[in-house]
Amino acid sequence: MGILDRLEDVIKSYLNDEDEGIFRKSSKNWKERNADPDVEAAYRELNDYLKGDSETKPFHAERGPKQPRPPQEPPIPDSIKRDFAELGLTPGASSEDCKRAYKKLLKIHHPDRHAGHPENMRKATEKSARINTAFDRIERWRRTGKSE
Numbered sequence: 001m002g003i004l005d006r007l008e009d010v011i012k013s014y015l016n017d018e019d020e021g022i023f024r025k026s027s028k029n030w031k032e033r034n035a036d037p038d039v040e041a042a043y044r045e046l047n048d049y050l051k052g053d054s055e056t057k058p059f060h061a062e063r064g065p066k067q068p069r070p071p072q073e074p075p076i077p078d079s080i081k082r083d084f085a086e087l088g089l090t091p092g093a094s095s096e097d098c099k100r101a102y103k104k105l106l107k108i109h110h111p112d113r114h115a116g117h118p119e120n121m122r123k124a125t126e127k128s129a130r131i132n133t134a135f136d137r138i139e140r141w142r143r144t145g146k147s148e
Contacts, residue, residue: 006039077147083134095142102135 076084081091087101107113109127114120141147 006036010039077141079147080138080141083137086130086134087138095139098135098138102131105131 076091084091084093084098087098087105089097089101093101106128109124109131111121111125111128114124137147
């Protein structure tokens, strides 16, 4: 007996036994027509659940209410880690910490502070350019999620 034959029997039994309904199995005819123990167990479980007598819960009730997933931060690329190190920060530092470190380093390494010494001015210019580039790349990575 295939599944379609079983489904046909269930539908016919429901239509023929209007007084009993599909979930009541009190008549001999129903038991005779549906001798399959799996179908009988399924109806019994469904009846118990609908009455509230069942100790089992439907699958979705076991999981509970759907919880939103916490947002996952993308992994930090090595190039961005080097940019954090350039600012003297640990990778993944907050935007406020980045901005604070950026401003502090620019005050120290600004070329105008070393105007009297050409060699120091050249080094300060290179260092401030690296600081600017590192800060810009970190901010772009935060906005777009791309390191380049």
